[in-house]
Structures are given as structure tokens and as C-alpha cells.
Amino acid sequence: xxxxxxxxxxxxxxxxxxxxxxxxxxxxxxxxxxxxxxxxxxxxxxxxxxxxxxxxxxxxxxxxxxxxxxxxxxxxxxxxxxxxxxxxxxxxxxxxxxxxxxxxxxxxxxxxxxxxxxxxxxxxxxxxxxxxxxxxxxxxxxxxxxxxxxxxxxxxxxxxxxxxxxxxxxxxxxxxxxxxxxxxxxxxxxxxxxxxxxxxxxxxxxxxxxxxxxxxxxxxxxxxxxxxxxxxxxxxxxxxxxxxxxxxxxxxxxxxxxxxxxxxxxxxxxxxxxxxxxxxxxxxxxxxxxxxxxxxxxxxxxxxxxxxxxxxxxxxxxxxxxxxxxxxxxxx
Amino acid sequence: xxxxxxxxxxxxxxxxxxxxxxxxxxxxxxxxxxxxxxxxxxxxxxxxxxxxxxxxxxxxxxxxxxxxxxxxxx
Numbered sequence: 001x002x003x004x005x006x007x008x009x010x011x012x013x014x015x016x017x018x019x020x021x022x023x024x025x026x027x028x029x030x031x032x033x034x035x036x037x038x039x040x041x042x043x044x045x046x047x048x049x050x051x052x053x054x055x056x057x058x059x060x061x062x063x064x065x066x067x068x069x070x071x072x073x074x075x076x077x078x079x080x081x082x083x084x085x086x087x088x089x090x091x092x093x094x095x096x097x098x099x100x101x102x103x104x105x106x107x108x109x110x111x112x113x114x115x116x117x118x119x120x121x122x123x124x125x126x127x128x129x130x131x132x133x134x135x136x137x138x139x140x141x142x143x144x145x146x147x148x149x150x151x152x153x154x155x156x157x158x159x160x161x162x163x164x165x166x167x168x169x170x171x172x173x174x175x176x177x178x179x180x181x182x183x184x185x186x187x188x189x190x191x192x193x194x195x196x197x198x199x200x201x202x203x204x205x206x207x208x209x210x211x212x213x214x215x216x217x218x219x220x221x222x223x224x225x226x227x228x229x230x231x232x233x234x235x236x237x238x239x240x241x242x243x244x245x246x247x248x249x250x251x252x253x254x255x256x257x258x259x260x261x262x263x264x265x266x267x268x269x270x271x272x273x274x275x276x277x278x279x280x281x282x283x284x285x286x287x288x289x290x291x292x293x294x295x296x297x298x299x300x301x302x303x304x305x306x307x308x309x310x311x312x313x314x315x316x317x318x319x320x321x322x323x324x325x326x327x328x329x330x331x332x
Numbered sequence: 333x334x335x336x337x338x339x340x341x342x343x344x345x346x347x348x349x350x351x352x353x354x355x356x357x358x359x360x361x362x363x364x365x366x367x368x369x370x371x372x373x374x375x376x377x378x379x380x381x382x383x384x385x386x387x388x389x390x391x392x393x394x395x396x397x398x399x400x401x402x403x404x405x406x
Contacts, residue, residue: 037364
């Protein structure tokens with residue numbers, strides 16, 4: 001049984017923080033230089049009362065304006081910002097969306113590779129005859145995990161959500177996957193406290209490094225240079241293996257969408273892989289890095305702008321926290 | 333790579349205004365500089381250097397040592 005992406009929507013929360021606002025908070029921060037490097041001018045953030053689950057509901061309701069919700073028979077929900085440790089957020093989402101109780105629903109905890117992993121799970125469920133209309137939601141609110149004084153990560157991350165329907169189809173719209181995992185880098189992108197191993201503690205002290213970056217184990221820590229190193233070592237290999245597994249080459253691929261991490265990283269990966277600019281999506285100017293939502297946001301944006309048209313073969317690659325990475329080729 | 337070319341490109345990369353830039357010139361790499369240097373080394377020497385090793389780089393000479401003297405000619 002074949003599968004294909006049949007619908008995508010995304011949603012960004014109303015609140016916005018611009019580089020100018022960040023600059024007022026951090027006068028020593030060379031905002032223009034940062035904006036040039038990371039390619040981000042503003043990010044959307046949830047309010048203190050809003051959560052990733054709320055974004056998941058909003059984006060799904062937007063999608064259901066032109067899609068019959070009764071058809072959904074499985075929910076895959078990707079987030080690292082669940083409302084509760086338990087129950088499963090996908091169960092809450094099923095109820096709030098008024099979906100049938102006769103459906104499957106599960107959460108999975110992945111970051112920037114999450115959308116491509118979600119496609120692989122959806123394809124597997126359809127191939128196995130377990131489901132035929134799957135709602136894949138990727139919703140993230142890293143702003144909840146960022147220390148107020150963490151100017152670096154506050155410059156990069158934005159909140160957002162995407163909802164994608166993967167349906168059983170006549171022709172194959174989702175190709176073969178290349179998946180990767182290397183947990184040796186787990187401490188380079190981590191929220192240490194708040195899980196079962198280390199409890200959240202108000203007494204946890206802030207640590208300021210030699211570059212003036214503040215971290216605290218209650219909040220998200222990212223070792224940017226190590227993540228960058230992981231990326232430049234592994235993602236060119238991921239792209240090549242994904243192409244090989246799909247019997248394609250860079251020349252026969254119509255368009256390429258990577259996880260929109262930051263401009264600096266994407267510029268270098270594109271250059272290293274010798275991908276022509278016109279085949280390479282790059283736009284996080286008004287969203288920031290929305291983690292597992294960047295690829296579907298980019299996909300929807302590319303379809304709307306006709307950068308991708310029916311019949312195009314599009315390579316997707318997600319990579320990040322874990323470390324975890326995934327690539328595939330889709331046909332819209 | 334020739335060392336004079338390396339020094340000239342490193343100076344430009346790090347936007348250093350000083351008229352004289354030598355192997356012994358003190359360097360204080362910011363986090364953005366760190367990323368730029370990692371790209372520069374990967375691109376020119378096909379070598380991935382660790383961020384934690386770059387923390388000990390206080391001059392172009394230290395960086396040359398990290399990349400490996402064998403990759404340079406005088």
C-alpha cells in the first residue's frame with residue numbers, strides 16, 4: 001500500500017519578538033551581526049498560558065477547515081514540550097479535536113528530525129494496513145525552556161506548529177528513508193532537570209561562560225559549536241545515502257528542504273554539498289528555528305509559492321537533538 | 333596552505349583591523365568566531381575540529397598546531 005502527503009497547514013502564535021526588542025534587552029549583543037549570521041529577524045512565541053498542545057489544536061482546526069476530520073484514523077504527535085509527563089498529549093488532542101475514539105494516537109519525543117521520522121512512522125502504519133489517514137502534528141514551544149538571559153538561544157528559536165495528513169494513495173508519494181542516531185551527543189542539546197533523573201530545582205544556579213552566555217540546568221542548554229560539528233560531519237552523508245536509497249542524484253532532485261536550523265549552518269551545508277541555490281529552501285527570517293515544525297512550514301510555503309509543483313521530487317532532511325537525523329524523498 | 337595565506341584569510345575571517353597579524357598575535361575567539369573558524373578549517377583542510385579544543389586557541393599559532401603543522405608550507 002502506498003502513501004502520500006495530502007494536506008499541510010501551519011500555525012504561528014501571535015506574540016512576536018524582534019531583533020530590536022532583543023537588542024534592547026541585551027545592549028551588548030551585536031544584533032545586526034547575529035541577524036546576518038542566523039538569518040532570523042523575528043520569532044513567534046506562545047503566551048505564558050499557551051502550550052504546544054494549544055498550537056497543535058489551532059493548527060489542526062485550521063487544517064480541518066478544508067479537510068473532513070472524520071477521516072482521521074491515527075494521530076502522531078511530535079513534541080518535546082508536552083503539557084504533562086503523562087497522559088499522552090495525543091490523547092488530549094484527540095478529545096479536544098472531537099476525533100473518533102476508534103483511532104490510534106501516540107506521542108513521540110524528537111526535535112528537529114521529528115517531521116521526517118513522523119513520515120516514516122506514518123508510511124509504516126499505512127503499509128501495514130493499520131491506518132489510512134494519519135494526522136502528523138509537529139508542535140514545539142522551546143521558548144518555554146529558555147532562560148530569560150540566554151540571548152543566544154532566544155535569538156534562534158521560535159514557537160510554531162504544523163499539521164500534515166498522510167493518506168493511503170494509489171502511487172507512492174513517500175520514498176525510502178535513511179535514519180540515524182548517535183546518543184553520544186545527548187548532553188550537547190539538553191534540558192537536564194525536570195525529568196526522572198534530576199528534579200527541577202529553584203535553587204539551581206546560573207552559570208555564565210567566558211562569552212557571557214548564561215545557562216542553568218533547569219533550562220535548555222545547547223552547545224552550538226558541537227551541534228554544528230555534528231551537522232557538518234553527518235548531514236552530507238545523510239543526503240548522499242538518502243539519494244542512493246531512492247536511486248536519485250542531486251541533479252534529478254527538484255527541490256531540497258533541510259531543517260531550518262540557522263542561515264549560517266544551511267549556507268555551509270549547501271556549499272559543501274554543491275546544491276544550487278535555486279533548488280534549496282532557506283527561509284526562517286520571520287519564524288526562527290521552530291524545531292520539528294520547520295520542514296512542514298517550509299514545505300507548505302514552497303507549495304504556496306510554487307517553488308514545488310505537482311510531480312516534483314523533494315528531498316527532506318531533519319537533524320538535531322539526540323543526536324538524531326532522518327532523510328527521505330517525497331513527491332507532492 | 334601557505335602560512336601567510338592562512339594568516340591573511342584568518343584575519344579577514346575574524347574581521348581583525350590590526351595592521352600586523354602574526355602567528356603570535358593574541359586571539360580571543362567569540363562564539364561566532366568559533367563557528368567561522370570551524371567552517372574555515374573544514375573547507376580548507378577537510379578537518380573537523382572540536383569546539384572544546386578551540387577554547388584553548390589563543391593565537392593563530394595555536395590554531396596551526398590544532399590543524400597540524402604538516403598541512404602548512406612556509
